Amino acid sequence: MSSIQTVAESYQQFNPKAYLQNNYVPPRADFSSEDSVVQWKLRCLADACAKGEIGGHTLVDIGSGPTVYQLLSAFELFDEVVMSDYLEVNRAELRKWLTDQPGAFDWTPYIKHVCMLEGKGEAWQEKQKRLRERVKKVLPVNIHQPNPLGKEIRSGSVDALVSSFCLEACSPNMEALEKALGHITNLLKPGGHLLLIGALEESYYLAGEARINVVPVTEEMVRNALSDSGYTIKDFQTYIMPSTMKVGVDDVNGIFFAWAQKMA
Ligand SMILES: O=S(=O)(c1ccc2c(c1)CN[C@@H](CF)C2)N1CCSCC1
Secondary structure, X not given: OOHHHHHHHHHHHEOHHHHHHHHOOOOOOOOOOOOOHHHHHHHHHHHHHOOOOOOXXXXXXXXXXXXXXXXXXXXXXXXXXXXXXXXXXXXXXXXXXXXXXXXOOOOHHHHHHHHXXXXXXXXXXXXXXXXXXXXXXXXXXXXXXXXXXXXXXXXXXXXXXXXXXXOOOOOOOHHHHHHHHHXXXXXXXEEEEEEEEEEXXXXXXXXXXXXXXXXXXXXXXXXXXXXXXXXXXXXXXXXXXXXXXXXXXXXXXXXXXXXXXXXX
16 A cells, blocks of 8 residues: 555544644634734735735635635635545535535634734625635545646646645655645646645644644745745745644644745
């Protein structure tokens, strides 16, 4: 069995609800503190999207998981958004929220915070409604395939990518991570943008019964991988996870945010 197959096996036990509870409610989702990781991450995304350099027709979110918050700033800049995940349980969780079904995760605090950051005085319900309308597809994805989204999305056709906690959490080793980065980069038009978020120096995380191995990466490793894949790095920020947010669900030491542009 290949090491990629081993990764796929470990994800069969993945529980989206447990993952959401571990990471997206307090203390990690603490909106009361400016120093919290949730405020830092939403600010990184909002600032990059406010520069006026990112935009176009199609935005693809690679490895969405069961979360939508990563798109709250970027989606406004595109006509269509495609979300994706390897697991049907995650795609189902996304569709539950996108169609406002009972039991869907409540992203309201995140939507309200991004509306505040954008400072347009917009009602959060309006942004929520627009995001739900803008997401046109929720597709299966496999980053270890040369065409991660199959025939649905052609190489060189995508204006921008977002990807959060995916590459390092779905690859057996750094070599496979770098190949996977190359696969998703092929989806981008030359000059297209990548907003990449991930865990620093994390070796595992828990999601219910699942214990997932993670490739521990440093800032330097991520910078080198992006450069080797033909990107110019436009911004790179790191957040050191405070002890109050180390709650036993993983051994993450920090979070990185990278804004990179595919060289023409
Ligand atoms: O940085 S988080 O605490 C976070 C969010 C998700 C994850 C981790 C950390 C670390 N392990 C990852 C394994 F894939 C998942 N965060 C949660 C609040 S919103 C911003 C992101």
